[in-house]
Amino acid sequence: MTMTPPIVDIKDVTFAYNGQTVLRNIDLEIVEGDFIAMIGPNGGGKTTLLKLILGLLKPDAGTIRVMGQPAIKAAPQIGYVPQDVHINRSFPITAIDVVKMGLLAPRRRWRPRASQDRRKAMAALDRLDAAPLANSKMGTLSGGQRQRVFIARALSAGPRLMLLDEPTASIDPQGRADFYKLLETLNQDVAILVVSHDLLTISRYAKSVACVNRQLHYHHQAEITGEMLEAMYPGTPQESCPVELVAHGLPHRVLKDHTRE
Amino acid sequence: MVEALQFEFMRNALMAGLLASILCGIMGTLVVVNRIVFLSGGIAHAAYGGIGLAFYFGWPFLAGTIGFSLASALLMAAVTLKARHRADTIIGVVWAVGMAVGIILLDLTPGYNVDLMSYLFGSILTVPRSDLWMMVAIGILISALVGIYYKDLLALSYDEEFARIRGVPVTLLYFTLIALLAVTIVLVIQVVGLILVIALLTIPPFIIEKHARSLAQMMVGSSILGALFTITGLGLSYTYDLTSGASIILVAGVVFFLFLLLEQILLRFHKKPLP
Numbered sequence: 001m002t003m004t005p006p007i008v009d010i011k012d013v014t015f016a017y018n019g020q021t022v023l024r025n026i027d028l029e030i031v032e033g034d035f036i037a038m039i040g041p042n043g044g045g046k047t048t049l050l051k052l053i054l055g056l057l058k059p060d061a062g063t064i065r066v067m068g069q070p071a072i073k074a075a076p077q078i079g080y081v082p083q084d085v086h087i088n089r090s091f092p093i094t095a096i097d098v099v100k101m102g103l104l105a106p107r108r109r110w111r112p113r114a115s116q117d118r119r120k121a122m123a124a125l126d127r128l129d130a131a132p133l134a135n136s137k138m139g140t141l142s143g144g145q146r147q148r149v150f151i152a153r154a155l156s157a158g159p160r161l162m163l164l165d166e167p168t169a170s171i172d173p174q175g176r177a178d179f180y181k182l183l184e185t186l187n188q189d190v191a192i193l194v195v196s197h198d199l200l201t202i203s204r205y206a207k208s209v210a211c212v213n214r215q216l217h218y219h220h221q222a223e224i225t226g227e228m229l230e231a232m233y234p235g236t237p238q239e240s241c242p243v244e245l246v247a248h249g250l251p252h253r254v255l256k257d258h259t260r261e
Numbered sequence: 262m263v264e265a266l267q268f269e270f271m272r273n274a275l276m277a278g279l280l281a282s283i284l285c286g287i288m289g290t291l292v293v294v295n296r297i298v299f300l301s302g303g304i305a306h307a308a309y310g311g312i313g314l315a316f317y318f319g320w321p322f323l324a325g326t327i328g329f330s331l332a333s334a335l336l337m338a339a340v341t342l343k344a345r346h347r348a349d350t351i352i353g354v355v356w357a358v359g360m361a362v363g364i365i366l367l368d369l370t371p372g373y374n375v376d377l378m379s380y381l382f383g384s385i386l387t388v389p390r391s392d393l394w395m396m397v398a399i400g401i402l403i404s405a406l407v408g409i410y411y412k413d414l415l416a417l418s419y420d421e422e423f424a425r426i427r428g429v430p431v432t433l434l435y436f437t438l439i440a441l442l443a444v445t446i447v448l449v450i451q452v453v454g455l456i457l458v459i460a461l462l463t464i465p466p467f468i469i470e471k472h473a474r475s476l477a478q479m480m481v482g483s484s485i486l487g488a489l490f491t492i493t494g495l496g497l498s499y500t501y502d503l504t505s506g507a508s509i510i511l512v513a514g515v516v517f518f519l520f521l522l523l524e525q526i527l528l529r530f531h532k533k534p535l536p
Binding site for chain 1: 294298313412413415416418419420422423424425426428429433470471472474475476478479526
């Protein structure tokens with residue numbers, strides 16, 4: 001029994017967009033030390049749930065408390081790694097300047113602290129072995145390097161929770177395992193909620209799984225079962241299984257036999 | 262070209278061009294990285310409606326134009342922020358209607374005919390001193406605001422959502438940016454014309470974007486490049502007796518296409534062989 005209050009406490013949250021229910025009756029607690037993989041079909045509401053936690057969207061019903069505060073107030077204490085695809089690649093900016101963005105905070109605008117910001121940003125990059133990239137332009141970096149910079153940006157202000165939205169989309173399959181190992185290391189100090197489609201890889205590193213498809217099913221073990229796949233990606237297992245699942249690693253951990261009575 | 266500077270009108274034209282280059286270098290950088298070139302076009306054209314209103318109702322010219330442009334610009338900004346996928350359509354409508362309103366109102370105004378051509382291409386050779394001072398004033402205002410809110414503008418332009426999470430007042434800042442843009446465009450149009458404003462807002466920042474390492478560098482680089490275009494264009498227009506605004510734009514356009522060509526060649530030259 002732990003007595004520490006959860007970092008995120010979502011109770012019975014419903015959210016509709018243009019009259020269509022995107023999320024219904026969502027309950028979720030994120031506590032210290034969690035490493036939750038969030039899976040589910042596209043359009044199932046995963047990104048919406050992240051935005052609700054960050055206070056960018058307001059729930060139509062239910063409550064979201066983050067560190068005991070309303071979501072939008074606590075947002076600066078969460079490290080957010082958005083989907084890479086929305087960001088302009090030719091933007092004139094270096095890696096270190098991107099990381100410094102993570103140090104922006106309300107009511108700090110008028111105090112210049114350039115050298116301290118730089119030191120903190122360098123420390124965050126260094127933690128991800130990305131210090132040599134500090135003065136490179138973002139446009140010249142590979143997908144994996146860019147993700148390290150975005151994680152450094154999320155980490156720079158020392159958050160207790162990190163939210164990552166499909167962080168491996170622009171990383172090649174070999175790099176993905178390394179990437180999740182990196183998250184595993186970071187998880188020693190920071191709780192992690194990561195949206196992912198790499199079912200197999202993520203199941204080896206995450207501690208629990210949240211399946212989101214309008215509703216949320218929470219599984220305390222990082223085991224991806226046939227039933228879960230069935231519920232999340234309707235169709236027969238053969239149709240719904242991404243090839244990757246079968247091709248790499250340990251298929252028996254991923255697809256359990258259906259229980260027959 | 263140097264002897265041309267003995268004429269006051271040439272000195273004024275040069276000053277107007279340089280000031281316009283600086284204003285457009287700063288604002289154009291923000292326009293290009295925020296991808297609001299189309300919105301800027303909308304502001305610039307809809308401003309003609311403001312000119313029509315000012316003449317028809319006999320309002321003070323600047324108050325009428327700036328008021329109308331601010332209103333239409335903020336309307337377009339609200340749509341871009343709320344419904345991004347609808348934004349281009351709404352901007353297109355405001356663009357066309359603003360222009361049409363201006364032309365009809367000028368038709369209905371007895372005894373006065375504003376030359377549409379001078380609105381489009383300006384009259385940089387007849388810029389009065391008072392307009393120069395006005396541009397200096399707006400230049401100082403813009404530089405100060407961009408300097409104070411640099412980090413926030415950077416965050417807003419690079420990743421709006423992240424900026425919001427970090428507590429940057431994104432909505433307020435975005436509307437302020439658009440309002441400043443509207444004021445800049447209206448003031449500079451009077452001096453150098455609508456077409457030159459659009460050219461100076463987009464061409465120098467686009468060329469510099471890939472080579473700059475920060476927004477500040479991009480702003481300075483764009484201003485310098487714009488100034489070079491202006492000086493070269495004015496020189497050519499003086500030497501060969503050509504329309505000054507159009508000469509400046511053509512110089513910018515030629516450099517723009519040469520630059521694209523050179524980039525393609527370099528890209529091919531540097532292409533790594535596939536492993």
